[in-house]
Every structure is written in structure tokens, then in C-alpha cells.
């Protein structure tokens with residue numbers, strides 16, 4: 001990240017289609033050189049937000065500022081943005097060279113400079129030899145690279161990408177993820193990226209904007225979202241989580257004590273929105289929970305009975321039924337069969353205080 | 369249906385497979401060989417025989433010697449070319465609008481294009497007489513508001529032919545262009561605008577070039593269809609607008625000169641083939657089936673295509689820049705404000721032009737209705753008073769009643785026979801692969817490509833030999849020839865869209881072939897079948913050309929009776945028939961459209 005300059009400012013943005021609210025009260029700041037990902041399930045309003053920034057849809061209310069200038073209702077061609085579409089949107093009747101040259105031609109760049117610029121970006125995406133071919137003569141991965149080159153060539157202020165890797169197979173996707181990340185770092189461009197794939201978001205982003213039901217759920221670094229989710233939805237959407245019902249019994253400066261059904265008191269990170277007596281969900285990550293041996297101890301401990309063991313490649317999942325009836329998942333590295341625990345045994349589980357987060361109860365939340 | 373393979377446990381022998389296969393497709397092929405290929409080739413053969421049956425080129429010599437025929441061919445080509453230009457220019461905005469609105473809106477608006485496409489040809493032509501005649505609605509209106517002092521002559525000349533023909537064929541152009549435009553990814557224009565292209569530039573540089581195959585295919589179909597026209601020039605044109613089919617009709621009906629009529633037919637056919645050939649060289653015939661929007665790669669490898677692409681590139685670049693300047697100028701006059709929503713002026717303009725053109729297509733036929741209730745004996749505007757006497761007159765004229773009954777019976781029987789022959793053939797085309805499949809398909813649909821006049825005259829000649837002239841059965845057989853292509857195309861599309869895994873699933877669940885067909889396949893494709901039947905029904909019900917030749921005396925159909933009457937005088941009685949026909953067919957088309965939509969939703 002090259003600075004704290006705000007490239008894109010979005011305030012209370014709202015967009016409806018008939019009676020469907022596609023986006024509601026979105027507030028986002030995108031910093032210069034930042035890679036921000038809009039992450040969320042299908043239909044959560046990611047594309048609507050991105051398209052509003054591009055000027056491809058007309059928001060009902062709210063504002064969009066690009067480089068300090070208001071752009072809310074400006075047409076796309078006056079915004080100096082670049083966009084990469086999921087299906088690439090390469091012009092099938094133009095050669096690769098003409099495709100990439102198009103935005104430069106629209107900017108009245110002369111032919112010689114245009115050709116130079118085209119060759120430069122083609123080399124950048126390692127496809128210098130395809131300038132005279134037509135898009136349909138290239139593979140999916142190559143087409144995607146051309147789409148990237150076309151968005152980079154005129155050095156727009158912000159580059160928007162709407163699930164650009166969605167149509168590719170897993171291997172190619174992994175490869176292109178790294179390539180986009182490298183381009184981002186090399187060129188220092190500002191990117192707003194859309195995906196519904198949480199792993200992709202974690203790998204690529206400086207910050208993630210998690211979206212749900214037309215609203216921004218949480219914005220933060222991948223680490224923030226993973227270790228300190230604000231809501232049950234966020235905890236559930238990123239990675240695996242244990243969500244156990246509980247009640248807050250005590251709150252003090254460095255933590256909260258939560259009683260989980262029948263399994264005793266545990267300590268967790270504080271949550272300023274909650275107070276003593278609130279019903280909450282206690283969130284832990286399965287890989288942060290350890291099976292304790294004799295003599296070992298942790299700040300938080302519960303005991304339960306091992307109900308099921310699932311071996312999945314590198315990791316093994318244990319399903320442990322706590323005394324109150326709740327089930328906790330524990331992830332361990334897979335060990336040889338002889339060392340494995342078998343269902344039915346009683347276990348003690350333990351975790352550190354910072355591995356547990358208290359969250360507002362999802363059902364109660366939705367009642368509000 | 370086929371007993372040979374009913375026992376599913378025994379692998380069918382090669383022989384029985386052969387029988388099943390041919391059993392499905394042979395009837396349609398044999399039928400067309402008898403009632404399509406044979407008459408048409410007989411007609412061509414006749415053109416090389418003199419009156420004594422000896423081989424001769426005298427008919428062709430005469431074609432060449434008498435300048436009038438080449439002149440008529442010239443008029444025909446000119447009329448077809450202008451019709452094509454008007455249909456494309458007028459139809460493009462409609463197709464563009466339909467292709468760029470939301471799906472549900474498109475479905476609704478498409479009916480406005482489909483209705484005139486399927487309403488009776490004659491009815492629509494009468495409507496123009498009501499509108500454009502000396503005492504027609506337009507002249508009356510213009511006189512009333514004082515714009516003109518004398519009625520303008522808008523029909524019985526080339527203008528009338530152009531209005532009538534472009535009205536008749538514009539839906540065909542729209543539907544063909546639409547099929548290509550629907551395949552153009554909407555994101556392409558959006559991508560263009562994010563890259564800095566204004567509306568004019570995105571249209572001319574991105575959208576328009578991609579829609580060119582649609583323009584070419586639509587233009588080609590309109591042109592070829594126009595060449596075979598005679599109704600519109602006969603009813604709306606003057607003596608100088610005679611087209612080639614009219615001369616064929618004249619040769620047969622008035623002079624009974626088969627050989628010469630055949631020679632004129634060959635002249636027309638050769639013209640059609642040359643056009644097909646040039647089109648194929650330029651653009652490739654495969655574009656006619658639509659959908660294939662991108663051919664730039666192969667085009668640039670063909671020298672003619674290369675030049676075309678260069679010229680086209682210059683043109684679109686020029687138009688794009690021009691529109692950009694206009695856009696910039698408008699932007700200067702009314703600067704965009706970033707903080708205010710603003711209506712999209714370009715879009716509003718497209719809606720207005722599109723709706724205007726759809727009005728041109730859909731509204732004229734309605735003018736027939738009020739004049740059918742006039743008290744006056746003349747077709748004048750506005751209609752005088754209100755009376756049902758013309759309807760009463762119809763009810764009292766047995767010839768109309770009989771004609772209507774015959775049309776109905778013939779249409780029912782011809783479309784049933786068409787289904788009986790066409791459905792198994794379509795099933796086979798959809799589901800099995802065999803050598804020559806493409807050729808078989810082309811053969812089955814060729815009756816709609818060949819101008820109807822050939823089939824009509826050929827059948828007349830054939831029937832004269834076997835005593836079928838003037839019989840209902842002869843008419844049914846003729847209409848079946850025309851029904852088969854429509855049945856095959858419609859059913860093929862339905863069957864192709866049907867997931868055969870469903871049949872397999874049913875058979876694994878224990879259903880035998882018959883049960884599978886009746887309980888699983890048929891319910892799924894039923895709506896498509898009904899649509900095919902209704903399609904065929906309308907083709908027959910509205911058919912004039914074949915009826916013109918193979919009917920006679922008492923045996924007449926509704927279109928034939930209307931035509932005969934119209935040649936004498938377009939009267940309010942005819943308007944009454946046309947009104948009834950309009951209502952009947954509109955209801956019919958609406959129902960079939962609804963059924964088709966339901967079928968589309970399910971598959």
C-alpha cells in the first residue's frame with residue numbers, strides 16, 4: 001500500500017430493483033494502492049455495488065466519490081475506471097491487439113503509441129505473440145489475461161473485477177490469483193475485486209468487505225475477519241467455526257466470562273456491545289482447540305465424549321459432545337491409525353482466551 | 369409405434385433397425401418426392417419442350433427476345449431490393465429494442481411483431497387500401513386538417529407496393545436480426561463504456577459489427593421472399609409494378625402456356641440461386657440459421673470478405689466518431705451532473721423509434737374493423753353509420769360459408785397429415801445420427817425456400833394429369849407439402865431441447881417404451897407439438913398460391929374467394945370477412961403463443 005490517499009469513497013449507497021433491495025447503506029473507503037475484496041454469498045449485492053462504482057447502474061441514493069470528485073450519476077465513460085468481467089467481455093470481432101488498443105483509441109492516442117502500449121501490456125501478461133489473433137482462438141486462461149491487460153493498459157484510477165476467475169478450473173484459478181496479485185504489487189494499482197470464494201478473498205486481499213443480504217457485514221483485514229468476526233454470519237462464512245450457545249456472566253477490561261450450557265465458565269475476548277446476562281454465541285475455530293493430555297491445562301477447558309472421527313487427508317476432524325449437549329469440532333493433523341482416538345472415549349478440550357470470541361446471538365439479531 | 373424393438377431385452381437386428389429408421393423418415397421423404405419434387409421437376413422439364421413435346425429452347429429464346437420479361441425481372445429485383453432496405457432500416461430499431469430490454473418485456477413486445485407476421489396476408493393488404501386509398505383514412509385526415517388540397521396517390525403505384533411489402537416482410541427481418549442480437553453479450557457494450565467509449569462509439573464500434581450477420585441473414589430472407597411476391601403488387605401496385613410471379617400466373621391462367629411459364633420460373637429460380645451463391649461466398653450460408661455472431665476470424669481470410677471488413681471498419685469508425693461528436697456537443701449543452709439522476713436520452717429515443725415501428729406493424733390491420741360496419745356501399749373513410757348488413761350479406765351467401773368451411777377442413781387435415789409425416793422425421797433427425805442427415809433436413813424444409821408459385825404450378829400440372837384439379841384432396845396434399853417444413857423445424861427444436869436422460873430414468877424405474885413415451889416424453893413435449901400443429905394450421909388456412917391453381921369452380925377457400933373478390937372490387941363485405949378472419953386468427957395466434965411460451969418455460 002502506497003499511501004492513505006482515499007481513491008474511492010462510498011457513502012450510504014442504496015440500489016433497488018423494483019421491490020428488491022439489492023444494496024443498502026453501503027459505506028466503504030478504498031485507499032490508494034489497496035486490494036479490497038467484496039466477499040459474500042451469491043445475491044448479496046456485490047455486483048450491484050461494483051457496477052454502481054463503474055456507473056453501469058444508477059443508484060437510488062447515496063454518493064460515490066472517485067479521486068475526490070463526485071461521480072454518483074456520471075456515465076461510465078467519464079469515470080476513468082477499468083473493469084474486468086467474469087466472462088471476459090472481449091470484443092469477438094476485434095483482434096487481441098485491437099481489443100487492448102480500444103480504450104487507448106477512445107482516448108485519442110495515436111496509432112504508434114497505441115501499438116507500443118499494447119505490446120508492453122501483452123508482454124506483461126506473457127502473451128506477446130497473440131496480438132493478431134481473435135479472442136475465440138485463445139484458451140479461457142489466456143482470454144482472462146487479455147481482459148486484465150485491457151483493463152491495465154490505460155492505467156485507470158481504479159480497476160474493478162467481478163468474479164474474474166469464476167469460469168476457470170481450480171488449478172488455473174490458483175495460478176491466476178497469484179498473477180493478479182503480482183500485477184497489483186508491481187503496478188501499485190487500486191483494485192476492487194468481487195468473489196464468493198472465501199479462500200480466494202483471503203489469499204488476495206489487503207482488506208475484505210464481507211457482504212450479506214444487500215448490506216456490508218464487516219470490513220477488515222483477512223486476519224480481522226478470521227480471528228475477530230463481528231457477527232455469527234462472518235464467523236460462519238469464513239472458515240469453519242464452533243458456535244456454542246452461552247450467557248455472559250461477567251465482563252471486565254480484558255475479557256468476558258461466558259457460561260456455556262452445562263459445560264462451565266469460559267473466558268473470551270471482550271465485546272463492547274454486550275453486557276452481563278446477554279445470550280450469546282461463543283465462537284472458536286476448530287484448529288485452535290486442543291485435545292488435552294493428562295496433566296496439560298489451558299485457560300479454558302471443557303470435557304465431553306468423542307462421538308465421531310473423520311479423516312480427511314491432511315486433517316482429521318473430531319466431533320465432541322459436551323456435557324450440555326452442544327457439539328464442538330476439533331481439527332488436528334492426521335496421525336497414523338494406531339495413534340488415533342476412537343469414538344466413545346471421554347476427552348478434555350482446551351483453548352486460549354484469545355481464541356474465543358463472543359457474538360450476538362444470530363436469531364436475536366435478526367429480530368432487531 | 370415400432371413393433372420391431374418393443375421387446376427391449378432382445379437386441380434389435382440390423383434389419384429391424386433399418387426398418388425402424390426408414391419407417392420413421394421414409395413417409396415424409398416419399399411424400400415430398402411425389403408432391404413436391406415431381407411437380408416442380410415436371411414444370412422445369414416442360415420449359416424445354418415445345419407444344420408437340422419435342423425438345424426445344426424456344427421458350428428461353430422468347431424470354432431473351434422479348435424485352436418485357438427481362439424488364440419484369442428488373443422490376444422484381446428492384447422491388448425486392450428496396451423492400452429489403454426498408455425492412456432492415458425499419459426493423460433494426462425494433463430488433464435492437466427487443467434485444468436490449470428485460471426478458472419479460474421482450475416476450476410481451478415480441479407478440480406485437482409476431483401478430484402481424486401471422487395475420488392473414490390478404491387482410492393486411494386490404495387494410496392498406498382502407499388506409500391509403502383516395503378516400504382512405506390518411507387522405508381524409510390530411511384533407512380535414514388542411515395539409516393537402518387534393519388526395520395524394522399512395523397506392524396503385526410503387527409507393528403502395530413498398531409500403532405493403534415492407535409491412536409484410538419487416539417481421540421476418542426483425543425476427544432474424546433478433547435471433548442474432550440475442551446472442552450478443554450485453555456486457556460487451558458495458559465493457560466498452562467503462563473503457564471510455566460514449567454511447568455512439570459503443571454502438572457503432574461494438575454492437576453494430578456484431579449484429580451484421582443478423583442484417584445479412586434478415587436481408588437475404590426478405591430479398592428471396594420478396595422475389596416470389598404477387599399479392600401485394602397486384603393489389604397495391606400499378607400496371608408498371610408487375611412482378612415476375614404475376615407473369616407466370618398470367619401465362620398459365622390466361623394462355624395456358626406451360627412451357628413458357630416454366631421458363632419464367634427457371635429465370636426466377638436462377639436469380640435466387642445466384643443470390644444464394646453470392647451470399648454464401650460473401651458471408652457463408654451458415655449465418656442464415658442465426659446465432660453465430662462472430663465470424664471476423666474467417667472473414668478476414670477471404671479476399672472479398674477482407675475488403676468488406678475494411679470498408680465496414682471505416683464506416684463504423686466514421687459513424688462512431690460522428691456520434692461521439694454529437695454526444696460531446698449535447699454534453700456541452702446539457703452538462704451531466706454527478707449528483708443528479710438523469711434520464712437516458714438515447715434510450716428514450718430508441719424506445720420511441722421502436723414503438724413507432726411496432727405501431728406501423730401492428731396497427732394498420734385494425735382499420736379494417738370499423739369499415740366493415742359501414743352503411744355505405746363503398747370502402748370510404750370514415751365509415752358511415754353503423755350496420756351489420758355486410759355480415760348479414762355474408763351469412764346469406766353460401767359461397768362464403770362453404771369457402772370458410774373448406775378452409776377450416778383443409779387446414780385441419782393438412783396439418784394433421786403434416787404432423788403424421790413430419791413428427792417421426794423430426795424425432796429421427798433429433799435423435800439418431802446417420803449419413804446425409806444435413807441433406808435430409810435441407811430437403812424436408814426446402815418447400816419453404818422454393819417460391820410457392822413453383823409448387824403451385826407444378827401441382828396444377830400434375831393434378832391435371834391425374835384428375836385431382838379442383839378437388840379438396842388435391843388442396844390438402846398441396847398444403848401438406850408446405851406444412852411439413854414448419855412441423856419439422858418446430859418439433860425438432862422441441863425434441864432437441866428434451867433431456868433424453870429423463871427417458872432413461874423412466875426405463876430404469878421400470879417403464880417400458882410405450883409407458884415411457886406416454887407418461888414421460890409426451891407430457892413434456894406436448895405443448896411444442898400443439899404449437900407445431902397450430903403453425904401448420906395457419907400456414908394452410910392462409911395459403912393462397914396453391915389454392916389459386918388447384919381449386920376451381922365450387923371448390924374454393926377463404927383466401928381464394930377473398931382474392932377473387934378483391935380483384936373485382938375491395939368492398940365492405942370483404943372488410944367484414946377480413947374482420948372475422950382477423951379476430952379468429954389473432955385469437956388463434958395468441959393461444960399458440962401462450963402454449964409455446966409454456967413449453968419454453970418447462971424445457
Ligand SMILES: Nc1ncnc2c1ncn2[C@@H]1O[C@H](COP(=O)(O)OP(=O)(O)O)[C@@H](O)[C@H]1O
Pocket residue numbers: 017020021022040041042043044045046047048049
Ligand atoms: N438487473 C437486475 N434486475 C433485477 N434484480 C437484480 C438485478 N441485478 C441484481 N438484482 C438482484 O439484486 C440482488 C443482488 O444481486 P447481485 O448484486 O448481482 O449479487 P451478487 O453479485 O452478490 O451475487 C439479487 O437479489 C438480485 O436478484
Ligand SMILES: [Mg+2]
Pocket residue numbers: 046047048
Ligand atoms: Mg455477482
